[in-house]
Amino acid sequence: MSSKVSPPSKITIADVAALAGVSRAIASRALSPEDRPVSAEKKARVLAAAEQLGFKPNLIARSLKSRTLNLVAVIVNHIHDFSDLVLFDRLIAAIQDTGKQVVLLRVGSLDRVEEFLRNGVAWHVDAALVFSDFADAASVRTMFRNDRVIMLNGLHDQNAPSIVADEATPIAAAVAHAKARGKTRAVLVTGRQTSPVEQARIAAYRAAFSALGLQLLAEHAGDYSYESGRALSSDVLAEGPEAAIFTTADAMAMGVVDAGRATIASRAGDWAFYGFDALPLARSEAYPISSISYDLDQFIGKVLEFLTTPGLFEDGAGVITIPGNFMPHPSCGGPAAFERWPAEG
Amino acid sequence: MSSKVSPPSKITIADVAALAGVSRAIASRALSPEDRPVSAEKKARVLAAAEQLGFKPNLIARSLKSRTLNLVAVIVNHIHDFSDLVLFDRLIAAIQDTGKQVVLLRVGSLDRVEEFLRNGVAWHVDAALVFSDFADAASVRTMFRNDRVIMLNGLHDQNAPSIVADEATPIAAAVAHAKARGKTRAVLVTGRQTSPVEQARIAAYRAAFSALGLQLLAEHAGDYSYESGRALSSDVLAEGPEAAIFTTADAMAMGVVDAGRATIASRAGDWAFYGFDALPLARSEAYPISSISYDLDQFIGKVLEFLTTPGLFEDGAGVITIPGNFMPHPSCGGPAAFERWPAEG
DNA sequence: CTGTTAGCGCCTTCAC
DNA sequence: GTGAAGGCGCTAACAG
Numbered sequence: 001m002s003s004k005v006s007p008p009s010k011i012t013i014a015d016v017a018a019l020a021g022v023s024r025a026i027a028s029r030a031l032s033p034e035d036r037p038v039s040a041e042k043k044a045r046v047l048a049a050a051e052q053l054g055f056k057p058n059l060i061a062r063s064l065k066s067r068t069l070n071l072v073a074v075i076v077n078h079i080h081d082f083s084d085l086v087l088f089d090r091l092i093a094a095i096q097d098t099g100k101q102v103v104l105l106r107v108g109s110l111d112r113v114e115e116f117l118r119n120g121v122a123w124h125v126d127a128a129l130v131f132s133d134f135a136d137a138a139s140v141r142t143m144f145r146n147d148r149v150i151m152l153n154g155l156h157d158q159n160a161p162s163i164v165a166d167e168a169t170p171i172a173a174a175v176a177h178a179k180a181r182g183k184t185r186a187v188l189v190t191g192r193q194t195s196p197v198e199q200a201r202i203a204a205y206r207a208a209f210s211a212l213g214l215q216l217l218a219e220h221a222g223d224y225s226y227e228s229g230r231a232l233s234s235d236v237l238a239e240g241p242e243a244a245i246f247t248t249a250d251a252m253a254m255g256v257v258d259a260g261r262a263t264i265a266s267r268a269g270d271w272a273f274y275g276f277d278a279l280p281l282a283r284s285e286a287y288p289i290s291s292i293s294y295d296l297d298q299f300i301g302k303v304l305e306f307l308t309t310p311g312l313f314e315d316g317a318g319v320i321t322i323p324g325n326f327m328p329h330p331s332c333g334g335p336a337a338f339e340r341w342p343a344e345g
Numbered sequence: 346m347s348s349k350v351s352p353p354s355k356i357t358i359a360d361v362a363a364l365a366g367v368s369r370a371i372a373s374r375a376l377s378p379e380d381r382p383v384s385a386e387k388k389a390r391v392l393a394a395a396e397q398l399g400f401k402p403n404l405i406a407r408s409l410k411s412r413t414l415n416l417v418a419v420i421v422n423h424i425h426d427f428s429d430l431v432l433f434d435r436l437i438a439a440i441q442d443t444g445k446q447v448v449l450l451r452v453g454s455l456d457r458v459e460e461f462l463r464n465g466v467a468w469h470v471d472a473a474l475v476f477s478d479f480a481d482a483a484s485v486r487t488m489f490r491n492d493r494v495i496m497l498n499g500l501h502d503q504n505a506p507s508i509v510a511d512e513a514t515p516i517a518a519a520v521a522h523a524k525a526r527g528k529t530r531a532v533l534v535t536g537r538q539t540s541p542v543e544q545a546r547i548a549a550y551r552a553a554f555s556a557l558g559l560q561l562l563a564e565h566a567g568d569y570s571y572e573s574g575r576a577l578s579s580d581v582l583a584e585g586p587e588a589a590i591f592t593t594a595d596a597m598a599m600g601v602v603d604a605g606r607a608t609i610a611s612r613a614g615d616w617a618f619y620g621f622d623a624l625p626l627a628r629s630e631a632y633p634i635s636s637i638s639y640d641l642d643q644f645i646g647k648v649l650e651f652l653t654t655p656g657l658f659e660d661g662a663g664v665i666t667i668p669g670n671f672m673p674h675p676s677c678g679g680p681a682a683f684e685r686w687p688a689e690g
Numbered sequence: 691c692t693g694t695t696a697g698c699g700c701c702t703t704c705a706c
Numbered sequence: 707g708t709g710a711a712g713g714c715g716c717t718a719a720c721a722g
Binding site for chain 3: 368370374382384387406408410411
Binding site: 012013014024025028029032057058060061062063064065066 | 698699700701702
């Protein structure tokens, strides 16, 4: 990999300074990313020496003083949903492209979260991205050395920026789509109800049903998972295809469909299923599910904006909204499966 | 959360020592997780003082001296496959239960991996779990401050332990299963061929075909993804149901099935599909796919054994094998979907 | 067992 | 522009 099999270098800035024939302070300044007072000539000597020695600064030592680790915390309840795959893959890649690394903190099964965070490197991160709703912004802020917390869990806060998708608009579009297909009744399958994002979805659905005159026959509580959809399937399908079936996750809709294939088959084309996340699978022939999603590029772009511009945290920040999309299934008006959905507005 | 809204404590061990009326060294020893020489009485005083002050040690400072961060690196190419969800969720949870935290390093899209690793906290981790095959063990070992590297990518090494699943046995079982169903020919759909794990799978399949007298009609190269399965579908299905279809990922088999549903429907019960990972979806009615997997509990247990017993790294370690399972689809002899597969001797 | 001392590697005053 | 000196917070080494 490297041209010479470098010994796991134990080279300190003192070695560089010695080789360059300058003091450690000069070496430090020359090596600093910022512009510190050094003569051009000595700076060049130091840089050359560092290069020759293969010097790499020790981040731990630097952090002891500078209090910055180039580390970002990503806090999740757990990694569970299909939609997490693409979200975290792209998010981590994007963060790493800025030179930072990511501690992934899974707080779902932890009982003493605060202590856990406080006693690890997590305490020293430059910023924390909070997907979990295990605590409000104020509490979360006390769990890290600095105040740079971004709420991505639907919780808002005076002092922490919050990035959320506008789901009310596509939810209204989905309900309108069902109505256009002649549905006058609806069944709603929900996820983890303690989640603020979920609460907003449920509220938006109820509002849309009411606004467009659909009768909500029943609500069933799942947990976003495929398995929970399977478990609820017979109850959900009990109202027959006259009722449109709305779920807050494609995976749940897939479970409902799979466990109920026999029931559904009899009047195949009549059923209308709606989910969230725009999973490729849900857009395939196997599942007749229309879906709601948001622009992941924009979402990640916003997150990175904060990460790379620490100053933004000072300005009150507030709530940043990412537009959402409603995507009908290809079998009922949507674009062909796997065709890229055009960006809106 | 905390009983009192503690100010983001700036309390050092010196404060604790002062309150307890002992020297900093005594305080340090009393607070150490290890058993260091301190009188019981002073230890109690120190602990009380620390508690009262809400003292939390600064891991960065500690690490500067002790060279241990309580941090584990998990190195992946990317997070992409369905099977990654449960693997990384459970792995991270298990690691965190030992008090350690996890840096997730995604090296798939990085061009200067070595530099990236060297310049971040990753350099200072206590151990590195390598799922990616971006480099051999010797190279990987030079990218971290210590030598505690565990190869989970199928690559072996004299000095690094390697944990792998025995897939040859279940692969032979899968081929035997196909033969018992009357298949005499086979088609193989492969994943990323540069992966050592993949190479082993391919070799095992060829050996099993040859041993049991199945004729391998064609090999198609995918990339484990659902989409790649879709793309290859018509080629894969071209040989008709007389050929059993083996893939190295359930997701690819699912893609093959979905894109080819029209073709398959005509002789529905005759086709035989085989995959890897035992995804719940592949065990559902939607997909007639038999699958191969391994015991995740055992796998994670072994990894943790190394993490919590650093001494094990010294002993040459070698290759640790985890048993694999073949699971026929419920529609052709397997247990009911979602029933727990019994552990094998 | 205890306290003092000396750093870990880096950065940053502060005089020159 | 430069270098000497001190300190970030903690722990290991050394005497007592």
